[in-house]
Amino acid sequence: MDETSLLKQLARSLMTGQPIAAADPLRPCWHLAPPVGLLNDPNGFIQHQGRYHLFYQWNPFACAHGAKFWGHWSSTDLLHWRHEPVALVPSEPYESHGCYSGSAVMQDNRIVLIYTGNVKYPDGSRTANQCLAIANERDEFDKLGPVLPLPAGYSGHVRDPKVWQHDGRWYMVLGAQDLQQQGKVILLVSDDLQQWHSRGDIAGSQLNGLGDFGYMWECPDLFELEGQDILICCPQGLPAEAERYLNTHQAGYFVGQLDYVQAHFPHGEFHELDLGFEFYAPQTTQAEDGRRLLFGWMGIPDQDELLQPTVAQGWIHTMTCPRELSYHDGQLYQRPARELQQLRGERRYWQGRADDAPLYTADSAELWLQCDGPFRLQLAQALSLEWNGTRLTLSRPHVRTAELEHRYWRGNLTELQILSDHSSVEIFINGGAAVMSARYFPQHKLSFDFTGDAQLNLQHWPLAMPVIE
Numbered sequence: 001m002d003e004t005s006l007l008k009q010l011a012r013s014l015m016t017g018q019p020i021a022a023a024d025p026l027r028p029c030w031h032l033a034p035p036v037g038l039l040n041d042p043n044g045f046i047q048h049q050g051r052y053h054l055f056y057q058w059n060p061f062a063c064a065h066g067a068k069f070w071g072h073w074s075s076t077d078l079l080h081w082r083h084e085p086v087a088l089v090p091s092e093p094y095e096s097h098g099c100y101s102g103s104a105v106m107q108d109n110r111i112v113l114i115y116t117g118n119v120k121y122p123d124g125s126r127t128a129n130q131c132l133a134i135a136n137e138r139d140e141f142d143k144l145g146p147v148l149p150l151p152a153g154y155s156g157h158v159r160d161p162k163v164w165q166h167d168g169r170w171y172m173v174l175g176a177q178d179l180q181q182q183g184k185v186i187l188l189v190s191d192d193l194q195q196w197h198s199r200g201d202i203a204g205s206q207l208n209g210l211g212d213f214g215y216m217w218e219c220p221d222l223f224e225l226e227g228q229d230i231l232i233c234c235p236q237g238l239p240a241e242a243e244r245y246l247n248t249h250q251a252g253y254f255v256g257q258l259d260y261v262q263a264h265f266p267h268g269e270f271h272e273l274d275l276g277f278e279f280y281a282p283q284t285t286q287a288e289d290g291r292r293l294l295f296g297w298m299g300i301p302d303q304d305e306l307l308q309p310t311v312a313q314g315w316i317h318t319m320t321c322p323r324e325l326s327y328h329d330g331q332l333y334q335r336p337a338r339e340l341q342q343l344r345g346e347r348r349y350w351q352g353r354a355d356d357a358p359l360y361t362a363d364s365a366e367l368w369l370q371c372d373g374p375f376r377l378q379l380a381q382a383l384s385l386e387w388n389g390t391r392l393t394l395s396r397p398h399v400r401t402a403e404l405e406h407r408y409w410r411g412n413l414t415e416l417q418i419l420s421d422h423s424s425v426e427i428f429i430n431g432g433a434a435v436m437s438a439r440y441f442p443q444h445k446l447s448f449d450f451t452g453d454a455q456l457n458l459q460h461w462p463l464a465m466p467v468i469e
């Protein structure tokens, strides 16, 4: 379909669906969600002249995956986001089956988007073009077309360019699958964003000491933090273990050192970025104040998505909260971006036995706690968190079977920070050393209900969006 027809269809979809989606009590109070249809990966996250831009994979026509558009929001404070003109519409033959994920850089004071033009053929095969688009004075994006066809030696699955600058040159990592069905990350280099030269695979299944490690790696991101190079990626096809890799696909990171000259990336073990039920395709940017910020998609491809109850209201999925990354003591930490503290209302403080804790209720809340022993926390009667002294277990009824399903963290629990919205929860463990994110679909108002003998130290804040003066 041409761009005008696609935009007319999009207008109709919004006019019909947006009032219904907006009235859904499960819609987040302060997390980003699509106005209608399906949202997946965060794309093109960047800050320029104080304003953050966050683009997103968007199917405005249905709650299923399809030929993706790029939606676009912007914000000066990471809290209040405004809609910007739709950035990319999949109207050209080189992106016929979607403007897939990618990133943004600044060139000559203009935002340039680098994304994947996804093309599927009737015989089931596919190809991928890495493409550019550049901002114009109306905050729309003019397409410059493909700059990189499918590289030799890979299946049609090559996508999700993340581009950054280093020593005056542009570098790109791409998620890929090679002809032996091994997931890989390819490094490329360019002097002008137009001509790209491959430096080969820098990480992947059967590389750098990894054995079989997935048939496809999606959404790579590579950046420096405290002198380390962190490679984020989403391997698909890792077999589930007793307490890890329990989602359909995983999102995690390796810590290493990228040798830009040799194009080698020796690295350590793979760590999951989030141990909850929904977290995938995260993307980071460096804010103008130097912080490394991350948004993730609070969803997982192919994980019973269409059974989520918001589908009946014509929308599905949300972003995570924006998170600040840091690296210390050999570990990556994620904390809610400090701006989120502005959502806090009046603080309540309580100390005592878990069984005696007051029942906090709110629409959306932040809870901070310390404990000296086992306890159980029930959220809105829909999700529970249990600490038994060695293991933290997050449980909820499965959307399809209604049987309880679980996710785990092990360690020495010192503190929890829980951010909860109408249909999501993000649990930051020990100052962000681990995180568990999940969607949940309560039929009751949010409440925090504690049981157990442990002594608790609790702080509680209702969360609400501050009014802009």
Ligand code: FRU
Binding pocket: 040, 041, 057, 068, 100, 101, 102, 116, 159, 160, 218, 219, 280, 281, 301
């Ligand atoms: C990850 C992903 C990407 C792709 C996009 C398509 O969720 O599969 O690899 O670019 O979603 O929407």
